[in-house]
Amino acid sequence: MFDLELTKSNDLVKHEALVGRLDKNHPKFPEVLGNLKKLSAGYRGEKTVDYFLKSLPPKRHHIFQGLRLPIGKNFFQIDSLMMSAKSGLLIESKNYAGTLLFEKNQLTRTLSGSTESDIFQNPLTQANNHKILLKYFFEKNKIPVIPIEHLVCVANTTSNIVISPGYIEADKRVTRAENVLQKIEENDKFYNKAVIDDKTIGKLCKLLKTQHTPLTNDILQKYGIHKSEITGVQCPRCFSIPMLYRGRYWDCLSCQMKARDPFIKAINEYFLLIKPTITNQELVEFLQLPSARAATYLLSLLNLPYTGTNKGRVYHQPPLFP
Numbered sequence: 001m002f003d004l005e006l007t008k009s010n011d012l013v014k015h016e017a018l019v020g021r022l023d024k025n026h027p028k029f030p031e032v033l034g035n036l037k038k039l040s041a042g043y044r045g046e047k048t049v050d051y052f053l054k055s056l057p058p059k060r061h062h063i064f065q066g067l068r069l070p071i072g073k074n075f076f077q078i079d080s081l082m083m084s085a086k087s088g089l090l091i092e093s094k095n096y097a098g099t100l101l102f103e104k105n106q107l108t109r110t111l112s113g114s115t116e117s118d119i120f121q122n123p124l125t126q127a128n129n130h131k132i133l134l135k136y137f138f139e140k141n142k143i144p145v146i147p148i149e150h151l152v153c154v155a156n157t158t159s160n161i162v163i164s165p166g167y168i169e170a171d172k173r174v175t176r177a178e179n180v181l182q183k184i185e186e187n188d189k190f191y192n193k194a195v196i197d198d199k200t201i202g203k204l205c206k207l208l209k210t211q212h213t214p215l216t217n218d219i220l221q222k223y224g225i226h227k228s229e230i231t232g233v234q235c236p237r238c239f240s241i242p243m244l245y246r247g248r249y250w251d252c253l254s255c256q257m258k259a260r261d262p263f264i265k266a267i268n269e270y271f272l273l274i275k276p277t278i279t280n281q282e283l284v285e286f287l288q289l290p291s292a293r294a295a296t297y298l299l300s301l302l303n304l305p306y307t308g309t310n311k312g313r314v315y316h317q318p319p320l321f322p
């Protein structure tokens with residue numbers, strides 16, 4: 001069963017929203033877009049592995065997708081963790097295209113037709129480090145010792161995996177996504193005796209869920225983009241910004257579309273990219289409204305929770321918005 005389902009990371013959702021709002025000629029646009037592509041590729045890789053994990057017998061493992069745990073002052077994030085009373089299995093997914101040469105100290109990726117290569121950290125080292133950190137985490141939280149294995153799963157079906165001769169660990173632990181079920185079967189066959197009881201596995205799963213801390217970062221600060229550079233309501237048809245407020249509808253000057261509620265998506269993106277609260281004046285600025293009255297009217301349509309009165313009123317992002 002999935003104790004933690006796969007979702008798009010906060011960072012990916014923020015990058016999607018920011019790329020949608022940022023002017024294509026903004027100096028930071030290529031960097032933001034480049035990082036969005038990396039995050040999207042990573043997520044597609046995780047989805048591929050998730051697809052296979054979803055066909056496992058539901059009661060055999062507790063599965064945590066995108067688990068991010070604290071250790072000391074830092075955090076570490078595991079793409080997929082499978083726990084049972086017999087063992088644990090940690091999976092790092094990679095979605096790199098091209099020829100992937102696995103060597104002890106690095107991963108070299110060469111795209112087809114290219115003479116240049118990119119060097120990455122060996123994902124097996126990364127998986128092994130996460131395994132060690134997970135052991136520390138269990139020790140710290142007084143969970144009894146349980147054997148944990150790790151795998152690197154290459155999700156991109158077009159990539160060509162090359163393992164450096166004699167690198168036995170990679171032969172054993174690097175697999176394609178379509179072979180992941182077989183690897184899990186082998187692991188479950190090898191570790192066939194329960195080492196902790198049901199009560200402890202329950203405690204362990206509860207601990208993992210309560211300690212899971214999704215990354216939240218200030219994306220505008222990260223790229224040095226000011227909030228005034230991403231204002232305006234976006235046209236749902238041609239994506240141009242801003243649409244003009246006409247009272248009962250919004251008008252796109254580029255494609256002439258008229259729409260009633262594209263401001264809802266804009267407010268959602270404000271909460272996502274800027275902060276989880278908004279005042280009347282901030283809404284005027286962000287939606288490029290003609291008056292405070294217009295903002296009051298739009299806010300009245302949304303029934304957002306608020307604190308404070310009159311001019312000091314602050315509206316809050318509801319738990320599930322829009």
Ligand SMILES: [Zn+2]
Nearest residue numbers: 235238252255
């Ligand atoms: Zn338009």
